Amino acid sequence: MNNLPKQTVLIVDDQESIGLALSRLLSKEGYEVLLANEGEEALDILRENKVNVILSDLKMPKMDGLRLLKASKLIKPEVEVILITAHGTIEKAVGAMKDGAYDFITKPFKKIVIANMIRKAIEKQALVVENKFLHEQLAHSGHDKHADIIGQSDVMRDVIKLAEQVAPSQASVLIQGENGTGKESIASLIHSIGTRSDKPFIKVSCAALPDTLLESELFGYEKGAFTGAVNQKEGRFELANEGTLFLDEIGEITPSIQVKLLRVLQEGEFERLGGTKVLRSNVRIISATNINLTNAIKQKRFREDLYYRLNVITINIPPLRERREDIPLLTSHFLKIYQKKNNKTIDGISEDVLDILTDYQWPGNVRELKNVIERAVVLTQDRVITQKDLPENIVRSRSEDRKITIPFGMPLREIEKKIIIETLRRSKGDKEVTANLLGITPRTIYRKMNSLEEVEKQEEDVKINS
Ligand SMILES: Nc1ncnc2c1ncn2[C@@H]1O[C@H](COP(=O)(O)OP(=O)(O)OP(=O)(O)O)[C@@H](O)[C@H]1O
Numbered sequence: 001m002n003n004l005p006k007q008t009v010l011i012v013d014d015q016e017s018i019g020l021a022l023s024r025l026l027s028k029e030g031y032e033v034l035l036a037n038e039g040e041e042a043l044d045i046l047r048e049n050k051v052n053v054i055l056s057d058l059k060m061p062k063m064d065g066l067r068l069l070k071a072s073k074l075i076k077p078e079v080e081v082i083l084i085t086a087h088g089t090i091e092k093a094v095g096a097m098k099d100g101a102y103d104f105i106t107k108p109f110k111k112i113v114i115a116n117m118i119r120k121a122i123e124k125q126a127l128v129v130e131n132k133f134l135h136e137q138l139a140h141s142g143h144d145k146h147a148d149i150i151g152q153s154d155v156m157r158d159v160i161k162l163a164e165q166v167a168p169s170q171a172s173v174l175i176q177g178e179n180g181t182g183k184e185s186i187a188s189l190i191h192s193i194g195t196r197s198d199k200p201f202i203k204v205s206c207a208a209l210p211d212t213l214l215e216s217e218l219f220g221y222e223k224g225a226f227t228g229a230v231n232q233k234e235g236r237f238e239l240a241n242e243g244t245l246f247l248d249e250i251g252e253i254t255p256s257i258q259v260k261l262l263r264v265l266q267e268g269e270f271e272r273l274g275g276t277k278v279l280r281s282n283v284r285i286i287s288a289t290n291i292n293l294t295n296a297i298k299q300k301r302f303r304e305d306l307y308y309r310l311n312v313i314t315i316n317i318p319p320l321r322e323r324r325e326d327i328p329l330l331t332s333h334f335l336k337i338y339q340k341k342n343n344k345t346i347d348g349i350s351e352d353v354l355d356i357l358t359d360y361q362w363p364g365n366v367r368e369l370k371n372v373i374e375r376a377v378v379l380t381q382d383r384v385i386t387q388k389d390l391p392e393n394i395v396r397s398r399s400e401d402r403k404i405t406i407p408f409g410m411p412l413r414e415i416e417k418k419i420i421i422e423t424l425r426r427s428k429g430d431k432e433v434t435a436n437l438l439g440i441t442p443r444t445i446y447r448k449m450n451s452l453e454e455v456e457k458q459e460e461d462v463k464i465n466s
């Protein structure tokens, strides 16, 4: 990872000599070093600089290391904090681990121990998700045919199990799910593990084509059936004979095609456009939709009899945001695909990026995630994917959580109150940490709020409104 930018350590110690000694040591180790001799100064530095690790003394006169830890986790949760403690305060340091400290080290310490610990904390940030998750995945995917479908969440396991159960039958399957959830992938899985796997799998995108074109795609046409029909053409029903026909976006087809489709499904018969000869086709139908067909039936846009023909078995694929456990695995899967495709070596993605990906709403589901990873692999200059390789809207949706919105024209007094209340809320009511973050004393908090009751009342309001 030599081509990575320099990593930065912020050292916080009230004893100047110790701060300087640590600073010399870590500079020698190749880190960028920033130095503060008390907590508030450290928070200022943290706000304005890129920091990877904070190395702070636990016991300091004004703000101690524990509060610095809590405050820094509110400002920049991705920064790892290591606390330095003397023997008497080990218990406190252990407690700090629960508040998110990476580790602690007891005085007197060896240089090598500090250097190793910092290196590990930084490695944790640039977490190599790839190896870890790929191993898990290999352990679970017994079947070769499943290799392209990743999913360890309970809901996805159910989807895959249902697909496996219906595959050997000839029953028609309707797959429902939002855009990009993997409907086509599941359709193709069903075909490839079913009895027709050595016969064709033919897809028709019903939404992409205007009516007459769709009709000629499905059923074919005879020479001279319409202007431009210079040769006879076989339709998809013929091409898919003995195999599987995948009707994508079935919800979009017009009533006239619905009637024709119903006839093939009921009788197995159809004619080419402009033809009179009755043709027969033996196909298994799998269809997919991202609209709710039951609603479409109620609105008389979709024939109920056709629906029952298509829908002997329904498979619902849940949106990605309802199976976030799958995100790390999918990420690592796509990382592997795209680094190979782009001839790049990527060691992994940083932990904060994984957090962002896991929290995001994914309106475009798996396809969107796939595109985001491809883009990141193409863009990244390092061997680790970091926030700067993500699209801005995804990073922004995350950082909105760390903002307080002030309406234009709000009186200064109210703004102060709002900021205090929000900070209290985010620090789970810790008044000391709130005071430190805002650079005021705990007493000032009360003064600004008029009365304690008001603090509590406002806190209640915040709870109700959020
Ligand atoms: N569980 C999964 N594991 C691995 N890749 C997946 C998974 N689900 C979807 N994909 C990938 O995401 C992309 C979108 O999947 P697919 O085309 O199957 O979704 P879809 O529901 O048919 O989408 P649309 O509604 O846009 O037609 C494909 O490139 C597919 O390979």
Ligand SMILES: [Mg+2]
Binding pocket: 183, 184, 248
């Ligand atoms: Mg699709």
